[in-house]
Amino acid sequence: MRIFRFVLAIALLASSSVVMAKDSDMIRDITREQVDEKALTDAIASRTLSWLTGSSSNNDYMSVGRMANYFGFVGLRVASGHSLSRSQVAKQTLSVLDSQQRNTLLALLEQQKTPFEQVAKSRFAMNRALEGLLIGESISEEEFLELGKRYGQHEAQLGEIIAEAFGKIIQTLTAEQKQQLDAIRYAHLNGKGQELAKGNSKPKIKLNKNDKKELTNLAARFLSWSTGSEAFNDFEVVGKPSQHFGFVSLRMASNHGVKRGQVSKEVMSLLTADQRKVLEQAAKSNIDEFNRFIEQRGKLMRNLEVAQNGQSIETEKVLRYGREVGKVEASMTWSQAMAMLKVRASLTDEQSQSLLSIRNKYTAVGDQNLPKNSVERGRQLYSQCSLCHSDSSTTAPNLNSIVGRKVASDDSYNNYSKAIIDFSGSHKVWTEPLLKQFIASPKALIPGTYMGFTGLRNTQDQQALVDYLSSLN
Structure with a gap:
């Protein structure tokens, strides 16, 4: 039938x-x-x-x-x-x-x-x-x-x-x-x-x-x-x-x-x-x-x-x-x-x-495939940061040895905002807790910062990124 x-x-x-x-x-x-x-x-x-x-x-x-x-x-x-x-x-x-x-x-x-x-x-x-x-x-x-x-x-x-x-x-x-x-x-x-x-x-x-x-x-x-x-x-x-660049996900x-x-x-x-x-x-x-x-x-x-x-x-x-x-x-x-x-x-x-604004028009897929190892997880998250914070970029300061470095002190970068310079008066050094707070919401910590990134909401991701930055010291 x-x-x-x-x-x-x-x-x-x-x-x-x-x-x-x-x-x-x-x-x-x-x-x-x-x-x-x-x-x-x-x-x-x-x-x-x-x-x-x-x-x-x-x-x-x-x-x-x-x-x-x-x-x-x-x-x-x-x-x-x-x-x-x-x-x-x-x-x-x-x-x-x-x-x-x-x-x-x-x-x-x-x-x-x-x-x-x-x-x-x-x-x-x-x-x-x-x-x-x-x-x-x-x-x-x-x-x-x-x-x-x-x-x-x-x-x-x-x-x-x-x-x-x-x-x-x-x-x-x-x-x-x-x-x-x-x-x-x-x-x-x-x-x-x-x-x-x-x-x-x-x-x-x-x-x-x-x-x-x-x-x-x-x-x-x-x-x-x-x-x-x-x-x-x-x-x-x-x-x-060459399907290795994330367009399918987008x-x-x-x-x-x-x-x-x-x-x-x-x-x-x-x-x-x-x-x-x-x-x-x-x-x-x-x-x-x-x-x-x-x-x-x-x-x-x-x-x-x-x-x-x-x-x-x-x-x-x-x-x-x-x-x-x-x-x-x-x-x-x-x-x-x-x-x-x-x-x-x-x-x-x-x-x-x-470029970031164009990206923000679309909903990002979650990071469920990131590894549990915190430093490797942070390394992969950092690939997003590198758009502005690469060694050859003049867009943002270099993040090598950022943990323990004085705030707004990268001599090779000369475009710090007034907001972060003022912030450096009361916060002398980038400690891990301070970086984690900044990564969570740059504009909440430092209103007026040039940083266009809205922040990482997931606390594990915040810590992973800080762990990776610490490994660059």
């Missing part, structure tokens, strides 16, 4: 009983969605905002489906005009699969957890290295590329595990199931996916919240991979390579209200011609690297796709291509970071405050 209702729903969408999906029937032709210099410039400019004004948890955040994203769902979503819902596609897909096929996906949930965690750790290592650059720590490009190769390898290994499980399911699909999955794809490409839900019951699967989210991700990917083509699998948007915090083009326009408008040129040159150099990224990624895809035909994936190739993909992505990331740091070094006080 359930299958009858499902097929009936499909019949309502097309003149024939079952309509097979064709790339030519797409609402949007993904071959025209090419990454060009403008798209890369918009990406780098928007990341300039999110990276220079964000936090570690912002940088670490990644939306569901972005790791080991080799299975064509991004292409399907773009081709649908972004009208399809991952959860809706997943529910419809799960209703087509039989209990044994669904159990294979459930087993995959457990199989991928350890490699998934390894991918996350490798990515976090890259982010910590980038944040080290923000606060003046030393890391070479060669060292960073090695981190990238490790990240790419781990991501490819995760992809192999997923592809193998998907391949097993594909081998067991009946002709009727294949038609139903094709029909789901066709409906979503033509903006009619919503209608499928009317005749399709959802299987009851009890899982915790995180596992439910990941099962949704896997089921949606299975649909796109089992019904798609190489072109869809290879498709990638500008946001995936977009999610704004409930998808913030757009790359919009943020780019705001950022570029406050920069000088020379500063804009630095970002534009980085984008120009990224064009060839992006093409290499897609080329190497395509080699990895072809190796994974053999699982669709029941063949064995060559693990050695997975590792090799994964490292190459990671290396190119890391190279793009490095060049973008260097450009953003160069711009930061030339920002005026007014420009820095303008």
Whole structure:
């Protein structure tokens, strides 16, 4: 009865009983969605905002489906005009699969957890290295590329595990199931996916919240991979390579209200011609690297796709291509970071405050991913402070050896406010308790200070930042 209702729903969408999906029937032709210099410039400019004004948890955040994203769902979503819902596609897909096929996906949930965690750790290592650059720590490009190769390898290994499980399911699909999955794809490409839900019951699967989210991700990917083509699998948007700068977090915090083009326009408008040129040159150099990224990624895809035909994936190739993909992505990331740091070094006080003001228009994601170690936690929080308090900045005084230093006494900085100079008459030295009080609310402690930062409300964060500053002595 359930299958009858499902097929009936499909019949309502097309003149024939079952309509097979064709790339030519797409609402949007993904071959025209090419990454060009403008798209890369918009990406780098928007990341300039999110990276220079964000936090570690912002940088670490990644939306569901972005790791080991080799299975064509991004292409399907773009081709649908972004009208399809991952959860809706997943529910419809799960209703087509039989209990044994669904159990294979459930087993995959457990199989991928350890490699998934390894991918996350490798990515976090890259982010910590980038944040080290923000606060003046030393890391070479060669060292960073090695981190990238490790990240790419781990991501490819995760992809192999997923592809193998998907391949097993594909081998067991009946002709009727294949038609139903094709029909789901066709409906979503033509903006009619919503209608499928009317005749399709959802299987009851009890899982915790995180596992439910990941099962949704896997089921949606299975649909796109089992019904798609190489072109869809290879498709990638500008946001995936170099996704280490916190823009995804900013977009999610704004409930998808913030757009790359919009943020780019705001950022570029406050920069000088020379500063804009630095970002534009980085984008120009990224064009060839992006093409290499897609080329190497395509080699990895072809190796994974053999699982669709029941063949064995060559693990050695997975590792090799994964490292190459990671290396190119890391190279793009490095060049973008260097450009953003160069711009930061030339920002005026007014420009820095303008960047913070743009950021404040959007709701920040919490710092739930920060480590428990207080000094490391403070180091990551300090990456936000470094926008104004970097060694080369004239916007604000240097904070090295700030604990125990006389208030308003940095000889290399000559723009202290009258408010803090007056404050230094009654408060001679920056002690840890005084710094903690200042960090909590600069303007409450020193009304009239030039400090634009509103303060850290969380007392643990306040202490962590003070602990890190103490370590700089």
